[in-house]
Amino acid sequence: MLLNPGQNYKGLEQVAAVTKGSATTLRTMSEAPNVFQKALFG
Structure with missing residues (x-):
């Protein structure tokens, strides 16, 4: 979960997957x- 969508969302998606x-x-x-x-x- 990120508070700022400008942060590394792609990395978070990869971990989630x-x-x-x-x-x-x-x-x-x-x-x-x-x-x-x-x-x-x-």
Whole structure:
């Protein structure tokens, strides 16, 4: 998860693919709880 989409998102996507996970970006940290909830519970 990246707060700044300008950061190395491609690297994060590669790690997610290897670990069978997912990658996402946030515009603000207040979005983080919703992202984690969705990742854990669908």
